[in-house]
Amino acid sequence: MNSRVTVKGVVLVAFVLLHAPLTWAVERAEVEETARLLAKLLESGRAVIERNQPLIDDPHKGDKGLTPELFEAELVREFRAKSGIDLSALPTAPVSVVLPPLAKELLPALVQASREVVRDAQVVINQRGIGYKNFIPATWGSQASARFSKSAHIRLKQTALDARNPKNEPDEYEASVLKWLAARPRAEAYVSELTEEGQTLRVVMPIYYAKDCLACHGEPKGVLDISGYPREGHKEGDLAGAITVTAPLSNR
Numbered sequence: 001m002n003s004r005v006t007v008k009g010v011v012l013v014a015f016v017l018l019h020a021p022l023t024w025a026v027e028r029a030e031v032e033e034t035a036r037l038l039a040k041l042l043e044s045g046r047a048v049i050e051r052n053q054p055l056i057d058d059p060h061k062g063d064k065g066l067t068p069e070l071f072e073a074e075l076v077r078e079f080r081a082k083s084g085i086d087l088s089a090l091p092t093a094p095v096s097v098v099l100p101p102l103a104k105e106l107l108p109a110l111v112q113a114s115r116e117v118v119r120d121a122q123v124v125i126n127q128r129g130i131g132y133k134n135f136i137p138a139t140w141g142s143q144a145s146a147r148f149s150k151s152a153h154i155r156l157k158q159t160a161l162d163a164r165n166p167k168n169e170p171d172e173y174e175a176s177v178l179k180w181l182a183a184r185p186r187a188e189a190y191v192s193e194l195t196e197e198g199q200t201l202r203v204v205m206p207i208y209y210a211k212d213c214l215a216c217h218g219e220p221k222g223v224l225d226i227s228g229y230p231r232e233g234h235k236e237g238d239l240a241g242a243i244t245v246t247a248p249l250s251n252r
């Protein structure tokens, strides 16, 4: 390395060191709030698919009427119930709606990706004569998060220890948090941490099994469920997995 360190360089470094913690803290708060809301929005979409599951799986009905527009309306309603935020009012929202600019940009992008997955699944959903179509909250969620993550610089994912879908396999960080969560009693909260020396914010929102999930993920362990996977033998309240968000921080 060059030993000629200029005064200007030293001054610049000192300036950055003095000011970084403040802007950084602001940015972390903004990214964290956005990440939390994105996870909540994905959770809302899963709930909408779950609610419509009997309709989707009805073998006697062709056109189900579950259009992308209807899905979006239900998604927006579900998210408002969960978060108090009305996404349909965002473009004209008064200043009193306190949302970080990043969230204002990315929440609509996730709504768009969510709706596109339902649009592309219309042929599957509207099939007559077939009950189970493998269009369930998890498949919808895997596709919506992948589609969103392709165009955003923030990565959204559904994951689980011993994931059924190999694309949902946890990375090292996610696996360690999932193990930590699995060993604890159910908590509603989420885990949020800076990794890679503060360059990346990771948010993990746990999902727990409800009774309805056990038809596929419960007992008898090892016996194939309707989707063709061996049941995991889980019980109500067990950790099912998580929705995770990985966001780079610019460290301005």
Ligand code: HEC
Pocket (backbone or CB within 6 Å): 050, 136, 138, 139, 142, 158, 159, 160, 162, 163, 164, 165, 166, 168, 207, 208, 209, 210, 212, 213, 214, 215, 216, 217, 225, 226, 227, 229, 240, 241, 242
């Ligand atoms: C009809 C059977 C069925 C039901 C009911 C079901 N799941 Fe799943 N689950 C699956 C399948 C199939 C996958 C793999 C999806 C994919 O291909 O991405 C999966 C994947 C998942 C994943 C992502 C990690 C992975 O293994 O790939 C989570 C988390 C999950 N399920 C949680 C739940 C929860 C929570 C419920 C209840 C609210 C539930 N599941 C209900 C069949 C089911």
